[in-house]
Amino acid sequence: MDQRRVVFVIFDGFQSLDLVGPYEVFQHADRFAGGYACQVVASRPGPVRTESGLPVHAAHGVAELDAGGVDTLVVAGGSGVDRARHDPELVAWISAAGAGARRVASVCSGAFLLAAAGLAGGRRVTTHWARARQLAREHPDLRVDVDPIFVRDGRVWSSAGVTAGMDLALALVEDDLGREVALTVARHLVMFLRRPGDQSQFSVALWSAQPSSDPIRAAVAAIHADPGARHGITDLAGRAGLSPRHLQRRFTAELGVPPGAYVERVRVEAARRALSEGDDPVEAIARRCGFGTAETLRRTFHRHLGVAPSDYRDRFRSTLRK
CATH class of the missing domain: 1.10.10.60 (Homeodomain-like)
Known part of the structure; x- marks a missing residue:
């Protein structure tokens, strides 16, 4: 089976669970059924500070990681997104990688980066409930739905905050590899199998x-x-x-x-x-x-x-x- 290249985008001040949760879902799916190769990219390689202060190592920087050939692009959120979305090099890489990807996804306030990169225009998206009004105000071309834990609109997927990223990733795995693989992953991670995407954040x-x-x-x-x-x-x-x-x-x-x-x-x-x-x-x-x-x-x-x-x-x- 050809491996699908899944690239996670992080930045200083990202929410650690926005990366670790979905990453573990894809890695477990690869362990049980194969088919995924995961990479983590930031503005530059090396340690990246999460919003809680936990350092995470990014193996790749945008200057040296090929933006082509990405199957699934997953953009993390977190308090640092306000600075990250004004980083022209990072936004340009997300735009290039997302343009050629089969699908793009955001976790939490990562939706702001998708919007800045021009990848979500006209789409129905969700984000963390605390940032929804800001997202709708700053990007009136988006149809922001604050209620669901995740949303799919064509090739653009988005989720609510923090742990909802795992629900999103599980839905992506189910979309690729079927319900049985997703069920196996959910059992091993002690997750509820595919909380409904339209289940309320509230x-x-x-x-x-x-x-x-x-x-x-x-x-x-x-x-x-x-x-x-x-x-x-x-x-x-x-x-x-x-x-x-x-x-x-x-x-x-x-x-x-x-x-x-x-x-x-x-x-x-x-x-x-x-x-x-x-x-x-x-x-x-x-x-x-x-x-x-x-x-x-x-x-x-x-x-x-x-x-x-x-x-x-x-x-x-x-x-x-x-």
Whole structure:
């Protein structure tokens, strides 16, 4: 099998996991099935400082690494991207390498470098949620979607921050070598196999505070254990050992949202996973996830995501097939 040349671009102040996570995915895939040769390039060869201060050795500098023959170009992100995207030599190399590559990818704020190199114009991209507004403001030609953990638009792939780069790399491996190889890699790296690309960056664990007392922790645990179960205020109050009124007040104070809104968000996430990972009818998913009817699920999906459940499933699967 011909080896695919995967080149990772780093710079002073890059996020170390943006390199190490995807690099390990490709290296494990090569170990199990062959087909990848990975290289790391920076403005110049030698030690490159990550944003946490960890030194990483770049074997190649852009002045001596051939920009031709790259199969997959992966650009890391990190706080140093603001300086890196104004490095004309680095940006020119990314532009040349990306122009001839089969596909280009960015992790986190690496999307700024893809944009600076002219490789993402007119594409739908994502980035770390904290940099999305800036990316959209500075590059109005991009269609910035802050929600997904990774996005594919033609040959341009992009991911959210940090660990999402591993999900992106796993999807790239699956695209090349198939699901079984990707599954093997995921198992060895103790990863969730291909978190859906359209899964939100803003999972419940991220957008809500964490409960600070045992009664509220008990209520939250019950919601996550079975999103489709009865989780009315009286049910949750019973699990927490509180009166409904006291539960409502404590829950809202500790998590920042009322119980009903929290339950609905957890159920939406459960339905998203079910739609993207299986073929169950929408009606069955609606019942299992606590919505009761497909129409209730449809209305809730429109309110949270702006799409119908069936459209969400089609969008996710068409993204994987591109």
